[in-house]
Amino acid sequence: xxxxxxxxxxxxxxxxxxxxxxxxxxxxxxxxxxxxxxxxxxxxxxxxxxxxxxxxxxxxxxxxxxxxxxxxxxxxxxxxxxxxxxxxxxxxxxxxxxxxxxxxxxxxxxxxxxxxxxxxxxxxxxxxxxxxxxxxxxxxxxxxxx
Numbered sequence: 001x002x003x004x005x006x007x008x009x010x011x012x013x014x015x016x017x018x019x020x021x022x023x024x025x026x027x028x029x030x031x032x033x034x035x036x037x038x039x040x041x042x043x044x045x046x047x048x049x050x051x052x053x054x055x056x057x058x059x060x061x062x063x064x065x066x067x068x069x070x071x072x073x074x075x076x077x078x079x080x081x082x083x084x085x086x087x088x089x090x091x092x093x094x095x096x097x098x099x100x101x102x103x104x105x106x107x108x109x110x111x112x113x114x115x116x117x118x119x120x121x122x123x124x125x126x127x128x129x130x131x132x133x134x135x136x137x138x139x140x141x142x143x144x145x146x
Contacts, residue, residue: 024104026043026063028042029042039090040067041064041067043063045058046102056111060121063105065141069083069127080129081129085129088130104137104138105141106139108141110142110143112124112141125142
């Protein structure tokens with residue numbers, strides 16, 4: 001697990017404006033891309049070696065993302081989150097699946113929203129971004145930026 005930190009003066013901003021995120025190592029069980037932007041991703045999160053439990057992936061033996069790139073909501077995301085980047089993130093996932101390699105999957109802001117409030121392990125995503133930090137390349141999901 002790798003924590004992402006947003007540098008902001010948190011004492012000066014209301015908590016609703018603060019956003020954070022993280023990523024976890026996962027194994028792709030299934031990935032279906034329906035067109036160039038819509039997809040369904042099923043992953044098995046690896047057990048973290050720390051006591052930290054990711055708020056999305058941490059309690060799920062299997063985690064399903066039903067996602068798209070939503071132009072309607074794109075104004076809410078940083079400029080680095082765009083349709084081409086979303087496609088690049090999907091290509092990264094497809095390559096990892098074809099090579100049977102684990103990937104890092106994470107979130108920023110409100111990264112996911114439950115499809116059903118009673119099933120926290122099946123979620124929606126409105127955009128993906130491919131992020132590289134040091135030796136790690138991670139696919140980051142956005143639902144809302146904050």
